[in-house]
Amino acid sequence: MSWQIHPRYPLVVAANRDEFYARPTQAAHFWDEHPEILAGRDMEYGGSWLGVSRRGRFAAVTNLRNIVSDGEQSRGQLVRDFLLSDAPPQHFFDHLEQSKTHYRPFNFIASDGEQLLRTDNTTPGWQQLDPGYHVLGNLPQHHPYPKAEKGLRDFAAVEEHHHDHRALLAFLGDDTITDPNGDDLQQAISCRFVRSPDYGTRCSTIVQRSVEGRMEVWEQNYRNGRAEQPPQYFLID
Template sequence: MCLILLSWQQQPEHPLIVAANRDEFYSRPTLPANYWPEHPQILAGRDLEFGGSWLGISRNGRFAAVTNLREVESKGERSRGDLVKNFLLTDTNTAKHLDQLEAAKANYRPFNFIAFDGKTLGYSNNAEPGWQSLPQGSHAIGNFPLSAANEKTRKGKRDLEATLHHRGDHVALLSMLQNKESTGEHKEPLYRGLSSRFVSLAGAEYGTRSSSILYRHRDGNWDFWEQLYNTSAADPAFLDPQSLNHFNVRANQP
């Protein structure tokens, strides 16, 4: 169960801060965050199964991220990772892009989608009509519509706010994302494991594969950290210090 935590317009020096975990099957082929050779304006991880991404930024100041929706039926076959890729490749503003997406929502697999054009932070899903411009504050997006908050997203938002208040650097945010405490009262081990912020299920083939921290600076520059995790069946939560990658992206860099 992926989780995206957002601090929006709460810090003058960092108008947008993102802390996110990507949960996925260990066998799904993936490239870590980097600039895409055929689209060098994109800095994002890459899903090698369908060619899209779950989270990324562009040199012209855009940010996009996606999660799947659980317990939502959809006949759409298009990969939700295309939503991230397509937004990062365009220069259409958030409002126009999400307006245009409305007519095509049903073509995609169930999704939550976040889009930021440098000014507007927008949210859309294909379980509900319309989209919304997110107000100033903290937001948590999991694998249910934003309107259907649960204990995992509520606790994530509280912990994001506390972390930013007490320290707030990328090290503290990464530590916060690595919390394995389950939320709610789940008797079934699978659902108890999925309720934790960092998913690590003994003997399972699925779990948290990476954590991402992004700071959008007031001048439009970005800092982007990605922490990768070992996905071996023996120890899927193993943390290798050498697998923490950092990118500093200058605004409008050619």
Template sequence: MCLILLHWQPLAERRLIVAANRDEFLQRPTDAAHFWKDQPHILAGRDREFGGSWLGVSLNGRFAAVTNLRDTDDVGELSRGNLVQDFLNSHIGAAEFVENLEENKGDYRPFNLIVSDLKQLAYSNNAEPGWRQLDEGIHVLGNIRLSNSNPKVRKGAADFSESLADPADHEGLFDLLRDSEPALDSKEPLERALSCRFVNAPSYGTRSSSVLLWNRDGSGDFWEREYSAQFEVVTTRHFALPPSSPP
């Protein structure tokens, strides 16, 4: 049950703030965030099973993130992590990318996708036709369609909004992501665990947290905090992003 909190300000110096938890099976092989040797302009974690990513940025001023879309029929067989990689490698605008995706998005496993080129923030999924250009403000992407809501999404939006009352800092956002209070009062232990922002369940849970503070010129800071199989902090990595190179 991944969760991505975004604050988009297209006219501000700080264009985008992202705080995200990646939840996954503990046995799934994963590389932590790094600049990829075969594509050195990409900064992202990497899924060793299929080679794509769940969230990342590029040195040409691009951001992309994807989540699994639950409660929908399986669609195609292509890895949704390829969409992150493909956008970070592209040179077209965010809106054009998701528009071009329309004709073949059914080829991918169920996804929520959000992309930005510093000028636009765009969203698509493959459970319904069409895509959206997102307005200024807070957006929360979970494992449901962006147009839908649930207690976890609502709690995340409220807490994120409150945290932005003060200037955003990465430690405060990491604390926000570490919240293990269930958003759903359920008698089912797994449902309660999955409704937490920080998921701790048998063989499944929050593997890493990411924070991005991204400026108008592409400069900024990217942090990733990695967790052990016991959900304790293993390490925190920081990457300073230079101003974007021209596409």
């Protein structure tokens, strides 16, 4: 993602959701009981991995692989709760400090358009991110991660030369292996676009927040690695 770099779009997000193909999911939509939320939905626990709100808020969460935790709450609730909240991000994150070990391992990032904050539940505290390019992956923030490092480089190149949702969706479709020394599954999940027999990229999402606060969202859904239909487009003025 880029934060306060582009003169027209201070927040630009490009994200893949990787999940088991059998896990029941709804594509991005305005939720019936919370019509201010635009997000996909995990039908197992009711939360989301990424979403925006009509108030200009954005949130996304990932799991953390190979992290032992006693927490049982669904991390997807964090996205829902932030999008529903009116609290400034720093207040939301301060409150989360008291309970974040109750959740399954996560990286979490959120913005109200004025600030972009990040936290996880492997270390105490949270960060307010400076202008620049940032990445949220499935390992702790400062863990060496070739997939994330390549993603940052490639995203910056797209943003500098092609700022366009089609170019960003193509960027998300990259299937270059960044860990050639692992087993078949490790090689598969080292790709930006993941394909394996039972697990892989389920959707690609682009979010752009303009300087006026307008939110544009594109989502491309996949079934077993194949696009189901043209990308959905949503506009929140």
